[in-house]
Amino acid sequence: MCSGSFAKCLGITLIPLSLACVLCNILLFFPGGTSVDSENITDEVWYFGGILGSGVLMIFPALVFLGLKNNDCCGCCGNESCGRRFAMLSSLLFAAVGVLGGGYSVIISVLAINYGPRCLVVIEGTEQWGTPFLDGSYLSNTSLWSECLKPDGVVSWHLSLFSVLLVMGVIQVALCAVQVVNGLLGALCGDCCSIFMCVGFCLGDLV
Numbered sequence: 001m002c003s004g005s006f007a008k009c010l011g012i013t014l015i016p017l018s019l020a021c022v023l024c025n026i027l028l029f030f031p032g033g034t035s036v037d038s039e040n041i042t043d044e045v046w047y048f049g050g051i052l053g054s055g056v057l058m059i060f061p062a063l064v065f066l067g068l069k070n071n072d073c074c075g076c077c078g079n080e081s082c083g084r085r086f087a088m089l090s091s092l093l094f095a096a097v098g099v100l101g102g103g104y105s106v107i108i109s110v111l112a113i114n115y116g117p118r119c120l121v122v123i124e125g126t127e128q129w130g131t132p133f134l135d136g137s138y139l140s141n142t143s144l145w146s147e148c149l150k151p152d153g154v155v156s157w158h159l160s161l162f163s164v165l166l167v168m169g170v171i172q173v174a175l176c177a178v179q180v181v182n183g184l185l186g187a188l189c190g191d192c193c194s195i196f197m198c199v200g201f202c203l204g205d206l207v
């Protein structure tokens with residue numbers, strides 16, 4: 001049951017990552033921990049990278065990977081491992097969904113980090129809401145951050161939450177990509193092909 005156990009480990013890891021991404025995306029709707037008019041929330045927050053990409057879309061691969069260990073559909077052709085192999089093969093489809101979802105969140109996060117937050121700035125002598133850092137210069141020059149008058153701490157809020165989303169999205173994509181390999185091995189050669197991968201991650205299942 002080697003590649004199945006490994007897939008289960010991947011699924012178990014994906015779930016807390018997804019929940020954390022949803023939480024980050026929700027927090028981003030409250031820049032600097034305050035509530036602002038919806039038109040003053042940074043555009044990229046509305047693209048729901050964390051909620052849809054890393055959250056909802058990741059539920060499907062996570063649950064499928066979790067169940068692979070026990071999934072033998074009906075033991076097709078009276079051959080037990082045959083059904084399991086088919087389940088492994090179909091997990092590739094869900095791994096692809098996970099790569100797309102996580103990849104979407106990664107792309108949105110990179111854009112958001114580059115464009116910076118929406119905040120209250122002084123433009124030609126009047127205070128108004130804008131996106132002052134579209135060229136990404138704030139990343140290398142923190143003295144620019146004070147151009148954002150309100151909400152307090154909006155720049156670090158934006159940068160840290162989107163950075164967390166970026167890192168977790170990359171990890172999700174990597175885990176799903178690993179399941180592509182694991183699922184292929186499981187489908188082609190049966191359970192023990194990926195035993196080397198299992199040793200590190202699922203010692204409990206081996207003893």
Ligand SMILES: *[C@@H]1O[C@H](CO)[C@@H](O)[C@H](O)[C@H]1NC(C)=O
Binds near residue numbers: 141143
């Ligand atoms: C950072 O931005 C400030 C304010 O615009 C500017 O005076 C300063 O020269 C910049 N520093 C660097 C290293 O670019």
